[in-house]
Amino acid sequence: MSGIDEIFRRAKEGRPLFVNREALRPEYVPATLPFRDAQTKAIAQVLAPILRGSKPSNLLLYGKTGTGKTAVTNYVLSKLKAEANTSDLILAYVNTRLADGEYRTLADFAKFLDLRKEKQIPLTGLAIGEVVDRISDNIKSNKKKVVLVLDEIDYLVKLFGDDILYAFTRSGERLAPGFLALVGISNDLKFKEGLDPRVLSSLSEEELVFPPYTVDELREILTERAKMAFRPSVASSAAINMCAAIAGSEHGDARRAIDLLRIAGEVAEREGLSEIDESCIRRASDKMEHDRVDEAIRSLPVQNKAILLAVSMFNGGTNTGELYIAYSNLCKKIGVETLTQRRMSGILGDLDLLGLVEASVVSKGRRGRTKKIQLLIGKDALEKTFSEDTTFGAAN
DNA sequence: CCTCCACTGGAAACCTAGGCTC
DNA sequence: GAGCCTAGGTTTCCAGTGGAGG
Numbered sequence: 001m002s003g004i005d006e007i008f009r010r011a012k013e014g015r016p017l018f019v020n021r022e023a024l025r026p027e028y029v030p031a032t033l034p035f036r037d038a039q040t041k042a043i044a045q046v047l048a049p050i051l052r053g054s055k056p057s058n059l060l061l062y063g064k065t066g067t068g069k070t071a072v073t074n075y076v077l078s079k080l081k082a083e084a085n086t087s088d089l090i091l092a093y094v095n096t097r098l099a100d101g102e103y104r105t106l107a108d109f110a111k112f113l114d115l116r117k118e119k120q121i122p123l124t125g126l127a128i129g130e131v132v133d134r135i136s137d138n139i140k141s142n143k144k145k146v147v148l149v150l151d152e153i154d155y156l157v158k159l160f161g162d163d164i165l166y167a168f169t170r171s172g173e174r175l176a177p178g179f180l181a182l183v184g185i186s187n188d189l190k191f192k193e194g195l196d197p198r199v200l201s202s203l204s205e206e207e208l209v210f211p212p213y214t215v216d217e218l219r220e221i222l223t224e225r226a227k228m229a230f231r232p233s234v235a236s237s238a239a240i241n242m243c244a245a246i247a248g249s250e251h252g253d254a255r256r257a258i259d260l261l262r263i264a265g266e267v268a269e270r271e272g273l274s275e276i277d278e279s280c281i282r283r284a285s286d287k288m289e290h291d292r293v294d295e296a297i298r299s300l301p302v303q304n305k306a307i308l309l310a311v312s313m314f315n316g317g318t319n320t321g322e323l324y325i326a327y328s329n330l331c332k333k334i335g336v337e338t339l340t341q342r343r344m345s346g347i348l349g350d351l352d353l354l355g356l357v358e359a360s361v362v363s364k365g366r367r368g369r370t371k372k373i374q375l376l377i378g379k380d381a382l383e384k385t386f387s388e389d390t391t392f393g394a395a396n
Numbered sequence: 397c398c399t400c401c402a403c404t405g406g407a408a409a410c411c412t413a414g415g416c417t418c
Numbered sequence: 419g420a421g422c423c424t425a426g427g428t429t430t431c432c433a434g435t436g437g438a439g440g
Contacts, residue, residue, distance in 0.1 A: 103425070128424085130416095320403065340429060345404070361404070365438025368402025399440080409430075416423070 016231075017269045017276075023228035024262035026255055029075055034224065035217045036068050039208055043076045046206045047181075050145060051084055055179035058169065058203050062186050063210025066253030069185045072210075073149055080147075088142070088178075093149045096156035102164055105156060106131045109148060113138050132167045139178040146180045154188035162199050169202035212252025218244040221254055222261055230265060239264070239276040246285060260284055293377045296354055297385045306336055307347050309392060311357055311375050312382050319370040320345060334391060348373065 022028055033040060049056045061069045077091045092112035099105040106128070113135065139146055148168070150156065157165070168180060184203055213221065222244055226235040243264065247257030261276075263284035268276045297305065310327040311318070318326075324341045331338040339347075348371065351357040355376060362372045375382070386392045 130424095341403090342405085342430080343428060346428090349405095361436090363436035363438085364402085365436075366399075366401055366440085367438075368400085369436060370403050397440105399438105401435105401438100404433105404435080406433090407431085409428100411428075412426090414424085416421105418420090418422100 017234045017265055017274075018229055019231055020229050021262070023225050024258050024265070026259065029071055029078070030225070033068060033072055033075060034221055035213065036072050036210075039068070039072050039210060040076060042206075042208050043072060043183075044079070047076065047080055047147065050080065050089065050147070050181075053145070055145075056147075056181045057205035058182045058184075059206045059208065060184045060186065060204040061208050061210065064212055064251045064253065065187050066247075066251075066255035066257075067210040067212055068254060069210050070151055073183060073185065077147070077149070088144055090144055090146045091149075092146060093151065095151040097152040102128055102156070103131070105150075106135065106164065110135055113144065113146070128163065129167075132164070139180055140176070142178065144178045146178065147183060148180060149183045149185065151185045152187060153184040154186040162196050165199045165203060166196060169199050213248070213254050213257075214252060215244050215248035218248050218252065218254060218257050222257055225258060226261065229262070234265070234268070234275050235261065236275060239278075239281060242278065242281050246281070256288075259288060263287060290381050293356070293381050294385050296356060297382070302336060302391060303339055303343075304347050304351060305386070305389070305392060306330055306334070307344055308351060308356060308382070309386060311351075311373055312379055314373075314375075317372055317374040319372060320348075321370065323348075323373055336391065345371070 023030075043059065043061075046059050047056045061073065063069050074093070077093075081089070081091055090112055092109050094105055094108045096105050099108045110131070138144070153165075165182075165184075168182060182203060219240055222235075222240045223237070226240060240261070243257055243261045247253050247260060250256060260281065264276050264280045267280040267283050267287075271280070273280070297308065300308065307323075307327055310323055310330050313326055313330075314323070320341070324344055327344060328338050330336075348357065348359045352359045358374045358376050359371045361369065363369045
C-alpha cells in the first residue's frame with residue numbers, strides 16, 4: 001500500500017480547490033454581514049454613547065445558534081474600538097459555556113482588565129463575591145470604561161443562577177467614574193424565565209432578536225463565501241443549494257452551513273475531485289455528526305463515560321435499577337470507583353442535557369417509578385470512540 | 397377508589413483541592 | 419505552618435409520587 005505516497009502525490013499535483021480556506025472558518029468575520037443590517041445598526045445605536053464617554057444601556061441579544069449574534073457583536077465592537085482610540089475603553093468577550101463555571105467566567109473577564117497579570121485573581125480559592133469586588137475596584141480606580149459581552153449567557157444562568165449578573169447589573173454608581181455595560185447573548189429564547197426580575201429589567205434595557213436565516217438567505221451567504229474560498233466552478237450552485245437546504249432544515253444555522261461547505265470542500269480535495277459533488281456533502285454531513293458526538297464523549301469525565309458505556313450495553317432502553325447493576329459490574333471490571341445510585345441518576349441527567357442519552361421518568365404502576373433510559377447516538381460511533389480510550393479500550 | 401412499588405429528587409453533610417491571613 | 423475560607427463533586431438520608439393492579 002502506497003497510501004502516504006498517494007496522498008503526497010495528490011497534494012503536489014492536484015490543483016487545490018481552496019484559494020482562501022479562512023473565508024469558511026467559523027471565526028472569520030466578513031467585511032459585510034448580509035441580512036443583518038438592522039441588527040448591526042441597532043447594536044451600534046445602543047453602544048454609541050460610549051464614544052461620548054457615557055455608559056450605554058445594557059443589551060440582550062436572542063437567537064438560535066448560527067444566526068449571527070456573535071459575528072454581528074464582534075463586528076460592531078471592532079468598529080467601535082477603531083473609532084474610540086482610547087486606552088481606557090475595554091471590550092471584553094467571555095463565552096460562558098467555554099469558561100464553564102461562575103468563577104472561570106469571572107477569571108476570564110478579569111484577564112481583559114489585566115487583573116490576571118497582576119496576580120490579583122488566582123485560579124481558585126477566592127470567594128465569588130471577593131472576585132466581583134476586586135473587579136469592581138479595578139474598574140472604579142482606573143476609571144475603566146468596560147463593555148462585557150457574555151456569550152451563551154443562558155448556559156451560565158441555567159447552571160449557576162444569576163448571582164454574577166445580579167452583582168454586575170446592580171453595581172451602577174459604585175463603579176463611577178468608570179462603568180460596566182453588559183451585552184448578553186442567549187441562544188435560548190426562554191432563558192428570561194428563570195431570571196430575577198430586577199436583573200432582567202436591568203439587563204434587558206435594550207433587546208434584539210436574531211431570526212434564523214431562511215434557506216434563500218443561507219444560499220446567498222454561502223455563494224458569497226464560496227466565491228472567496230474556492231476556485232471558480234468548484235462549488236456549483238447545486239452543491240451550495242444542498243448545503244443551504246441541509247443547514248436550513250435544522251434551524252437556519254449559518255455556522256453549520258458554512259462548516260458543511262468547508263468540510264465538503266476538504267473531502268473533495270482529499271479525493272482529488274475538481275468540484276464538490278453530492279456525495280462529498282453527504283459525507284461531510286456524516287462527519288460533522290460523528291465529530292460532534294466524538295468531541296462530546298471525549299471531554300466527558302470518567303464516571304460519565306462509564307455510565308454512558310453501561311447505557312450502550314442495553315439495546316432498546318433500560319431503567320435505573322437495571323442500569324445501576326450493569327454500571328457497577330463495569331466499574332469493577334475496569335477498576336474504576338463505583339458511585340452511588342443517587343449520583344448515577346444525577347449524571348444521567350447531565351448526559352440527557354448533552355443529548356447523548358434520553359432519560360425520562362415513567363411510572364410503571366405497582367412496579368414503581370423509574371427513568372426510562374435510551375442511547376441517543378449511534379452505537380458504532382460510540383464504540384469507535386471508546387476503543388481509543390485508555391481506560392475503556394478493553395471493555396465491551 | 398386504594399395500595400404500594402421502585403424509584404425520584406431535594407437537602408444536608410462530607411471530602412478534596414486550592415487560596416487566604418496571621 | 420495552623421486554621422480559616424470557598425467551589426465542586428460526592429454520599430447519606432428520606433419524604434414524596436404516578437399509576438397498574440387489585
